[in-house]
Amino acid sequence: MANETHGEVEVALDRSSLDDLTARVRAVLDIQDRRYGFPPRTYTKCFVGNEAVQKLVEEQIASDEADAVRLGNMLLNAGIFHHVQHAHPFENAYLFYRFVSDEDHGAVARTPDGNAVSWADFIAPITSDEDAVVSLQPSMPDRDPDLAQFAQDDLDHLNISPLDTHNAKLLDLTHPKSWVNPAPKASYNLVVIGAGTGGLVSAAGSAGLGARVALIEAHLLGGDCLNVGCVPSKALLRCAKAAVAVRHAAEFGVRVDGNISVDFGYVMERMRRLRASIAPNDSVKRFTEDVGVDMFMGRGRFTGKNTIEVNGDVLHFSKAVIATGGTAAIPPIPGLAEAPYLTNATLFNLTELPPRLGVIGAGPIGLEMAQAFQRFGSQVTVFARDTQILSKEDPDAAQVVEAALRRDGVAFELGANLKRIESQNGQPPVTVVLETDAGERKFEVDALLMATGRKPAVNGLGLEAAGVEYDERMGIHVDDRLRTSNPDVFAVGDVACKYQFTHMADFMARMVIRNALFFGRDKFSNFLIPWATYTEPEIAHVGLYERDLQARDIAYNTFTREFADVDRTLVDGETDGFVKIHVKKGSDEILGATIVSSHAGDMISEITVAMQSGMGLGKLASVIHPYPTAAEAIRQCGDAYNRARLTPTVRGIFDRLMSLRR
Known part of the structure; x- marks a missing residue:
């Protein structure tokens, strides 16, 4: 329900009345693209506050200017329109406002990997509301028992060097030197502490769905993944792969004359250049101007169950997400x-x-x-x-x-x-x-x-003031819906999870948006989590290991295909490794899989999709794979499963049937 005020009289509006009023107001407004500022910036599909007030009075939708301002703020608070920069209530002034229906959220809000945010990402269930019959999350080694005694990287001294053009661009994008925090709004639907993957997805997804969001980061947007993790490490791995390919080129009849050496300075310069080229996806500019998030650079600290202080400003929130990640643990x-x-x-x-x-x-x-x-x-x-x-x-x-x-x-x-x-x-x-x-x-x-491992970043957050339980070894304690001991505070990523992967933080954030803002009931325990280690060969895994099946007394069969027996890997000279798939005994239900190969990280997704959709290993054998590819090894495991179903009795029946038809 929303309240309409006319001549000091409040009238309760139902949804239909609100829609009718919105249509009447919209019909009299001058909505067009407008330019303002220096250098001038174009604001699309907007109207001007003082012009709107005049029109509302002229068309007798409002009795006077004060009544028009009250009516405008009623519609603004109902989420019908907002100031283009989310900076003002509705005022009788030269300010630009835009109807939410004119926003293209698919273009405005994007995840850190550049994909458009859609309602289906957050409103549709990520996991089943029903309890899984068998959890397919494998056992993981607990964090080191002595982790609480380990020292932790002091991120206050985080240093990006050398300060060349690439790193200067990175810093300008992820922590602008001249950044001035905005004035806090009266309240926020969501406040996010930490701007790594989990924090950025939480903020972008929520803002894209119309929430008022504040994002707090003390260091660099993009977190470990962009700045000191996935992106730079994979850039180095690619150069290392090129180096070894040249050294071993003679195996393929390619002669390289002279000495082979690596220009390490260039390798690192290339990494810095590529890192800076990816940084706009996670930049302050994008999240403030395109996504519409209030960005606060500084250290956030809870001061109560629904308040966070940053640089002296107090932010009030309905819900909050802690996404502070972790840092290197030093024994x-x-x-x-x-x-x-x-x-x-x-x-x-x-x-x-x-x-x-x-x-x-x-x-x-x-x-x-x-x-x-x-x-x-x-x-x-x-x-x-x-x-x-x-x-x-x-x-x-x-x-x-x-x-x-x-x-x-x-x-x-x-x-x-x-x-x-x-x-x-x-x-x-x-x-x-x-x-x-x-x-x-x-x-x-x-x-x-x-x-030697990662330590969750929980110190200095004022978690006690918020009533959030945690410890230095395991991080923030969350339930299966990622709620902390404070029901208004959630946690995602390395600070709360032993599955320390970027894609895990991403999907935890998607779950939190649904559970925190839209009354969802997604469960972390229902996630099917694949991962990969990017050595050469790579290791990729999804589901249960043999040790898990044995510990849970689950009867199983294992089907393995060595890459030494696969045509494509033979001709590529990449015969190290195998595909190993575990199925429930007596069925083709896939319970877990490990792949070791040069492309294991890409190949594991086929098995993950099959498991997620309930496709068994026997049906995978009927999926046509291009020849020759390394992924044929997965299909061949399916063939092996189907052959195993031919018991001596069944084979005898087939033999007699064939003899009758000869």
Whole structure:
């Protein structure tokens, strides 16, 4: 219901009356494209406040100017129209206003990857309202039990260097030096703290659906993914792949004369250039001018259950999303604090290739960068406490990747007991000291990369004032609908989830928009989550591992196709790896899959789609795949399943039937 005011009399409006009034008002207004400011900017399909007031009085829709202003604000508060910059109520002044029906939200609001936001993304259920019969989310290693004792990157000192034209462009887009925060609105439908993937999708999606949104970021919009994660790391991996392709070109009859070397300075300059070219998608300019979000640069802190303070301004909200992510966790190894070391936040600032690189940690970040830098020309040594690299992955798959890295020249010290780190006056080189049964072993490196996990960014948020429960190890506690202990506050991404992937933060944000603003009932436990590690070969996985099936007493069968037996990978010389698919025993229901190959990250989506839509492995065998492709291995697993259904009894019946027809 909305209230219409005429001559100091309030009349309750139902939806039909409101639509009729809107049509009457719209019919008398002068709606056109207008230009204003210097340099002039065009505002499409808008009307002017003082001209509208005059028309409403002339047409006797309002009794006088004051009545016209009250009527205009009633329509504005009902969401019929708004100021073009969401900066003013309806006033008898030279201000521009636009009807919401004239907005093209598909063009205005876009996700960080550039796709248009649609109502279906958020109003249609992302997960089923029904409980899944079997959750297909695999067990993941818990965050390190000692994580609360680990130090954390201090993002106040986050440094993007060198300050060349590319990094200057990046900073201008993601943290403008001269930015002035807007005056806070009286209240917001949604306030988002953190402008990484989860925060940007939450803000863009909500604003695109008509919500009044404030977005708070203390550092760089785009978060880790754009600035110090997915984008720069994959740019380096592509260069590393090119380098090894040239070195191995002779295997394909291509002779390369002379020495082969990598111009590391150019590799890093290319990365900075590409990163800056992608940054407009996540920029302050886009989110304020195109999406319509109020952007506050500064550190947000809860001051109550429905208030957040940033730079002295207090923002009032109906709902809030915490999307502060995490930063590199630094273990308390003696001597490390006094030694120079790199994390993912500083690795991409390098301009010279370290001759010897030590990597502590054998997870995705550590191994991707270990392989890249080895291919660039560093001698890389990986140190890890575990005896298996990529501890969450299928052991067979991890073994294939380890063998590939060893062929590249990467050295491994697995099961390592790190005793201390030595350095002279905080300068390289750095010595990594291991304790073994035979005594100490020392490894001198020119640079040391710490890749020992991530720590959720929960400190300094004033969570106690908001009644939000958390701990430093696991992050913010959320329920299956991503609500915190404060029902008006939600959390997404690395700060609240052990599935630390950009695409996971994206879909958690979509879920929050539906659950927080539109009374949705999506459940995190119903998500089907694929992921990939981008070593060469890649590992990609979706659903349950064998260890999960065994732990849950689920009877299953496994079908495996080695790429050494697939025509396309044979001719490409990419025979390392396999497709491994688990199905429920007695049916073709796919319960989980792992792929190890050069294109595993792309191939896993076929299996994910099949699982999401309920297509079984037997039906996948009937899907025609182009020949020759690596994805044929998936179809061939389906063929193997169908052959397995031919029991001796069934085969005997077929044999007798064929003999009768001869």
